[in-house]
Each structure stands twice: as C-alpha cells, then as structure tokens.
Amino acid sequence: MEPHRLLPGSTEAQSTTTPDYLFRSVNEVAKRLKPETPIQCVFPDSVRTQARKFIDLFPGTVLYAVKCNPGPDMLRHMYAAGIRHFDVASLEEARLVRGLFKDAKLHFMHPVKSRESIRRAYRMGIRDFSLDSAAELMKLMEETKSARDLRLFIRLAVAGNSAAYDLSGKFGAAPSTAVDLLRQARKLAAKVGICFHVGSQCMDPVAYTAAIGRALDVATKAKVKVDILDVGGGFPATYPNMIPPPLENFVEAIKVAAQPFVDQGAELWCEPGRAMVAAAASMLVRVNLRKGRRLYINDGTYGSLFDAGALNWKFPVRLVRPQKAGRGNTHKDANARPPSEKMVPFMFYGPTCDNLDKMKGPFLLPEDTQEGDWIEIGMLGAYGSTMQTRFNGFHSEFVATVWPEAAPFAFERLRKKPTLVVPTEPAVQQASALRRASASKSMKQAPAERGSQNLHASGDGRAPPLSAK
Numbered sequence: 001m002e003p004h005r006l007l008p009g010s011t012e013a014q015s016t017t018t019p020d021y022l023f024r025s026v027n028e029v030a031k032r033l034k035p036e037t038p039i040q041c042v043f044p045d046s047v048r049t050q051a052r053k054f055i056d057l058f059p060g061t062v063l064y065a066v067k068c069n070p071g072p073d074m075l076r077h078m079y080a081a082g083i084r085h086f087d088v089a090s091l092e093e094a095r096l097v098r099g100l101f102k103d104a105k106l107h108f109m110h111p112v113k114s115r116e117s118i119r120r121a122y123r124m125g126i127r128d129f130s131l132d133s134a135a136e137l138m139k140l141m142e143e144t145k146s147a148r149d150l151r152l153f154i155r156l157a158v159a160g161n162s163a164a165y166d167l168s169g170k171f172g173a174a175p176s177t178a179v180d181l182l183r184q185a186r187k188l189a190a191k192v193g194i195c196f197h198v199g200s201q202c203m204d205p206v207a208y209t210a211a212i213g214r215a216l217d218v219a220t221k222a223k224v225k226v227d228i229l230d231v232g233g234g235f236p237a238t239y240p241n242m243i244p245p246p247l248e249n250f251v252e253a254i255k256v257a258a259q260p261f262v263d264q265g266a267e268l269w270c271e272p273g274r275a276m277v278a279a280a281a282s283m284l285v286r287v288n289l290r291k292g293r294r295l296y297i298n299d300g301t302y303g304s305l306f307d308a309g310a311l312n313w314k315f316p317v318r319l320v321r322p323q324k325a326g327r328g329n330t331h332k333d334a335n336a337r338p339p340s341e342k343m344v345p346f347m348f349y350g351p352t353c354d355n356l357d358k359m360k361g362p363f364l365l366p367e368d369t370q371e372g373d374w375i376e377i378g379m380l381g382a383y384g385s386t387m388q389t390r391f392n393g394f395h396s397e398f399v400a401t402v403w404p405e406a407a408p409f410a411f412e413r414l415r416k417k418p419t420l421v422v423p424t425e426p427a428v429q430q431a432s433a434l435r436r437a438s439a440s441k442s443m444k445q446a447p448a449e450r451g452s453q454n455l456h457a458s459g460d461g462r463a464p465p466l467s468a469k
C-alpha cells in the first residue's frame with residue numbers, strides 16, 4: 001500500500017490518486033497540518049540531485065538499494081533522475097518496484113533467500129542473484145531448474161571497520177570459500193560477479209580499495225574471469241558528527257583499484273542506499289510532554305528513530321514553532337512565542353511504553369521547548385521511516401512533499417506566502433529548470449551578493465549546520 005500523501009489545509013490522509021501538493025517548507029507542513037502523528041517530509045530535489053551525482057560520477061551501473069527507503073514517491077524521484085536498476089532484498093520489494101516501473105531492472109542481492117522467493121523472482125524475470133554458500137547455490141539451481149541464463153554474484157566477506165554500521169558479521173564468504181563458489185558458479189551461470197559490502201556509512205575510501213584487492217585475489221586464485229564487480233553500498237552521508245570525504249574520493253579509489261577487473265572486460269556496479277537518500281527526508285515530530293530535559297515525542301526507536309536509540313546517532317534537530325500569536329492559532333500562547341535563543345541539551349523519549357524507547361542524543365534545542373512544539377529531525381531519508389513497527393499501535397505512513405527546498409535544512413528559504421502548485425511532472429521539471437537558472441545567475445553575481453542569497457543553503461547544495469539556525 002502506498003503511504004498517505006498529505007495535502008495542505010487537511011489533517012486527513014488523501015486518496016493516493018489525488019495529485020501531490022507541494023509544501024514550500026517543513027514549517028509550512030507544521031503550520032497547515034498541525035500534525036498529531038509523525039510525518040515524513042520528503043525533498044525530491046535532494047533525491048534527484050544525489051541520484052544524478054551517482055550516475056554522473058560512477059563509472060558503471062548504479063543500483064538503488066530499495067531497503068534504504070522504499071517509499072513509492074522516493075522511488076519515483078529516483079526513476080525520474082534516471083535510475084533504472086534496483087537492488088531488492090525481498091520479493092515484496094521486487095513487486096513494489098515492478099509495479100511502479102515496468103522497465104525497471106531488478107537484482108536480488110540478498111545472499112539468503114527462501115526457495116519460494118527464488119522461484120517467483122525467476123518467474124518475474126529476475127536473473128541476478130547473490131549468494132555466499134554452496135547451499136544457496138544449490139537452492140538457486142534447483143528452484144530455477146538449472147536455468148542457463150543466471151547471473152550469479154559471490155558475496156565476499158570484507159572488513160567493516162571503516163563503517164559506522166558494520167555489516168561483516170552476517171554475510172560474506174571467506175576468500176577460500178569464495179574461490180570454490182566462483183569456480184562452481186562459472187560452470188553454471190551465464191555471467192559471474194563478485195560483490196561485497198564494506199559496511200554502511202563507510203568513512204574511508206581505502207575500505208573499497210582493500211575490498212576490491214581481496215576480490216582480485218579471489219578471482220586470480222580461482223582463475224575465473226569475472227564479468228561484473230559490484231562494490232555494493234556503504235557510501236556515506238553527512239551527519240552532524242560524521243563528515244566524510246566527498247563521493248569523488250570514493251569513486252576515484254574504486255576506479256583505481258578496479259582497473260585490473262576493467263582491463264579484463266568486467267563491468268562495475270554499485271548499490272548505494274544511504275548516500276542517495278539520507279538527506280532527502282526529515283521527520284516532523286511533536287512534543288507530547290516535557291519532564292525537565294526529557295522530551296516525550298510521538299516518534300521513537302520502534303518508529304523512524306531506531307538509529308537514534310540503538311546506535312545513539314545524533315541526528316540534526318530544529319524546533320518548528322510556526323504559529324504566530326494573535327493570528328487565530330489554536331495553540332497555547334507559549335507555542336506561539338519566538339523560541340528562546342538559549343540552546344540546551346535534551347533527551348528524547350518515544351511514544352511506546354518500552355524502556356528501550358529512548359534516545360540519549362543530546363539534542364540541542366531552545367531552552368523553552370515544550371509540549372505542543374514540533375521538532376524537525378533531519379537526515380532521516382535513509383533507514384528512517386522504513387524501520388517503523390506498529391508496536392503499541394504507533395505507526396505513521398504520512399508523507400509530505402517539500403519542494404523546492406534545496407536540502408532539508410534549507411529552512412524557510414521562501415519568505416513570501418507560498419503559492420501551492422500541483423506537481424505534474426512538467427511542473428517539477430520546470431521548477432528544476434528555474435532553480436538551475438537562478439543558481440547559475442547567483443554564481444555570476446558578486447560574492448557578497450551571492451552570500452546574502454545563500455543564507456540557508458550552502459553552495460554545494462548541502463544544508464548549513466544546524467547551529468546556524
């Protein structure tokens with residue numbers, strides 16, 4: 001089922017056949033909807049920019065890792081930017097993508113699949129499968145009736161110590177096993193590949209160099225010509241405490257290390273998730289109670305904030321208090337006053353009754369943050385809403401599209417009363433063209449002038465640090 005898109009002036013979910021409406025800012029979402037439940041605010045411009053950046057920079061095929069954010073709107077923006085290949089982890093994801101785009105190329109890169117999934121995926125036309133064991137290879141051959149048109153990828157175990165989220169403990173064949181699997185796969189499959197995952201939010205390009213070096217050792221020992229080298233996901237996004245090197249550095253490291261494969265005619269693939277969409281959505285949450293420095297909010301670790309709780313990630317936050325006193329607002333006056341300028345640390349507590357549903361932060365917010373205020377929690381486009389459970393009955397599928405924000409923290413860029421437009425595809429393209437035109441105009445202006453126009457978005461399209469707000 002598609003999530004409910006929200007329209008301005010309504011707290012009700014609208015039918016998904018209703019055209020999207022665009023909110024000009026997250027503040028506007030809060031002001032117009034006064035939402036009681038968390039809302040995912042999606043920034044299409046950010047998705048499209050990142051997707052194009054990957055397509056332009058990466059010397060091969062870019063697969064979007066659907067698990068990271070399978071929101072249909074997110075997928076549509078991805079497709080609009082030119083992404084045609086999707087790494088799916090389940091049949092459910094495969095069906096979702098196929099339902100949206102008939103010409104999408106699907107790749108089943110989960111190394112452990114049920115027999116039914118393999119069978120149905122093959123019937124759907126999927127030919128690419130990853131594996132890291134002889135037992136999975138046997139399952140694949142049995143369930144596809146020893147099809148001769150498979151492309152089989154051996155998932156290699158690689159180090160995950162350069163990543164914030166190490167994925168090395170669960171999947172990946174040791175090099176000696178990978179050598180055997182590669183030899184067997186070569187006899188059975190139309191094409192063979194090696195894939196790996198260096199861990200999510202990998203901060204060091206050298207991790208790819210090392211992993212590709214290991215893949216080369218395996219291919220050399222196996223004496224097998226590899227058709228595809230898939231360097232996986234792991235590309236980092238920028239979080240307040242984690243500022244990675246630019247994507248260009250990662251791509252350069254991959255290009256250099258993968259040259260021996262390319263020289264032998266191999267294609268290069270990558271499967272980014274986080275780096276594509278992390279900046280492309282914020283969660284707008286509400287404070288239901290304040291106890292000292294503890295804020296009880298309506299989203300938590302069983303919702304979109306798993307990483308904030310389990311991994312203690314400090315997502316950027318910002319108070320959203322859009323009401324103006326005396327303008328017929330329905331809130332208490334205190335929610336209408338300009339927030340205190342003094343920023344103090346808070347802890348968040350989620351809405352469920354579980355003791356684990358808390359997030360240490362600390363999250364810096366104005367000292368007078370209180371019940372009835374909204375908070376924008378940024379950088380939640382990746383592994384945010386997709387992690388939600390229905391625990392204790394809390395769940396939200398509301399999505400609001402915010403356009404034409406350059407990035408989630410380009411708050412309130414437009415001061416004028418917004419005109420809402422229906423984003424038909426041409427309208428979206430027109431908005432893009434206008435933004436490009438105005439960006440190139442501002443680049444031609446004197447630096448001082450340019451600075452004053454770019455108060456809320458840094459020149460590279462990234463958000464300013466939160467403390468700037």
Ligand SMILES: Cc1ncc(COP(=O)(O)O)c(C=O)c1O
Nearest residue numbers: 065200233234235271272273274
């Ligand atoms: C097989 C596979 N590919 C790609 C990804 C995406 O990784 P990331 O979001 O770190 O780019 C994952 C994440 O778990 C994965 O398991």
